[in-house]
Each structure stands twice: as structure tokens, then as C-alpha cells.
Amino acid sequence: MTRARGAALLLVLWLITLLAALVGAFALTARMENEQARVLTRGLVADQAARAGLDYAMTRLAAGDPAFAWQPDGRPYAWRYHGIEVELRIVDETGKVDLNAAGPELLAALMQGVGAEAPLATAVAGAIVDWRDGDDFVQVVGGAESSDYAAAGRPYGAKNAPFESVAEVEQVLGMTPALFEALSPHLTIYSRMPVPDPQFASAEVLGAMGVDADPLLAARDAATAPIAGALLGSGSGTYSIDSRARLEEGRTARLRAVVRTGAGAVPGTAYGVLRWEEGASPR
Numbered sequence: 001m002t003r004a005r006g007a008a009l010l011l012v013l014w015l016i017t018l019l020a021a022l023v024g025a026f027a028l029t030a031r032m033e034n035e036q037a038r039v040l041t042r043g044l045v046a047d048q049a050a051r052a053g054l055d056y057a058m059t060r061l062a063a064g065d066p067a068f069a070w071q072p073d074g075r076p077y078a079w080r081y082h083g084i085e086v087e088l089r090i091v092d093e094t095g096k097v098d099l100n101a102a103g104p105e106l107l108a109a110l111m112q113g114v115g116a117e118a119p120l121a122t123a124v125a126g127a128i129v130d131w132r133d134g135d136d137f138v139q140v141v142g143g144a145e146s147s148d149y150a151a152a153g154r155p156y157g158a159k160n161a162p163f164e165s166v167a168e169v170e171q172v173l174g175m176t177p178a179l180f181e182a183l184s185p186h187l188t189i190y191s192r193m194p195v196p197d198p199q200f201a202s203a204e205v206l207g208a209m210g211v212d213a214d215p216l217l218a219a220r221d222a223a224t225a226p227i228a229g230a231l232l233g234s235g236s237g238t239y240s241i242d243s244r245a246r247l248e249e250g251r252t253a254r255l256r257a258v259v260r261t262g263a264g265a266v267p268g269t270a271y272g273v274l275r276w277e278e279g280a281s282p283r
Helices: 002-061 104-113 118-132 146-151 166-171 177-186 203-208 213-222 226-230
Strands: 073-081 084-092 238-246 252-261 271-279
Touching (some): 002 073, 073 213
Antiparallel strands (some): 084 238, 252 271
């Protein structure tokens, strides 16, 4: 009898231990799912704040009051959306170097301005021109046509047609990931201008154009330059917008888009989207 009671007690203790383990596992699972839901929810909040920043930037660009309007020249603007910090930068696409219109000298100068050695910059600039032109003649300086791609083991040749995106320049012979990362913020395919508009150009682009950037950038910051006062909130109507939202706990979201207003917009909307990129931003 005593042995039977001891065995029953041992069984009960094992059952209690098992139930406790099950309850603990359930509680842990519920806690993890709750944490995952919270992270997803906060991520969605940050994403929506970044989107709201883009819409707000478009409102400020379209403002008729020069004191309220924002400039599309790359300067940072701070905005708070329901307590969330949002940093916005707007660049008119005419302030960038157009891959389909710029000459090899400007392209090479820009590449040197972002850190490329002169021989590499010259070679890649020529290859960019050869990629977009319609012939099979290599540029006098630098350049690369289909035979050069074949010799380099590339399964494709020069496109001999205009660039359809900035990212396409990564396929050009000689372009490296590091060079593309440094170069891409200053490139466009939307301006169709051989020379960028200095009113909206970055320091790197101004340097490539042979313009002394410091006085112009200082005048922009002080908002005293005649061109800055005259063109507040104006531009070509095609803009790159970088919107970064940061929550109090440090979570961030980033939205980068190229949008077009006016005649280029979708009917019934304030603007049309030409490029859209979302993702988490480093803390």
C-alpha cells in the first residue's frame, strides 16, 4: 500500500512538472508572438510616418508662400508627425547628372569627385557613353563596346540604347559596387539636360561642373542668394525625396522616391511615382 501511494505521489509530481513546463512554454510563445506583433506594428508606424513625410514634402514644395515653401536642393528639413521625428531631403532631378545626356568629361569629373582615380573615371565615363549610344564605335578615350564585354567574360554586350534606370549603370564595364554607391545619389535619367542646374546641384555635382560650391551652398543655407529667394518651392516638377522616420525607441524607416508633379502626374493624383524604394534605415 505504501509503495502504491509513493508511486501515485511520484506520478502526480511528474504530471505537475509537465503541466508547469507546458504552461511555461505557452507563456513564452505568447510573449514572443506579442513581441513580434509589437515590432511589426512599430515598423508599420515608422513606415507610414516616412510616407506621410513624402506627402508633406510635396505640400511644402507646392506652397505659394516663399516663407513656407521648401527648396529642392538637398538641404535637410525636420518635421514631426504625431511625435515621430522625420527628416526630409528633396532634390530637383535637374540638379543631377543625367546618364543619357551628360558628356564623358562631366561624368568622369563627377566620378573623380566622389573618390575614383582618374584612369578608372575616364574609362567608365567612356563606357557609359558607349552603353547608351547606338553605334559600335569605342570612345576615343576610355569606352567599351560589346567586344570588350566579351573579353571581360560578361554574358552581355553594350546596350547601345538609353539607360532606363540609374541602377542599370552597374552593368557598365568598369563600374564597381563602391563607385556606384558613391555615384548613384548624383545621377538621374529624368532631367534630359547635358549640364545640371546649379541651383539644385550637390557639392559633388557643382565641383564636377567646375563651380566653386562653397559660396553657393553657403548662400543657400543663409537663404540670401537671389536665386534661392526667387525659386523657393519651385523647380522642374520631378524630384527625388528621401524621407527618414525615427521612433523614440530608435526604430527607423526610410522611403526614397522619385516623383513627378504637374503634367507628369497620374490623373486624379498630386504626383506620379517614377521610382519607389522602402526599407529600414540604420539607427
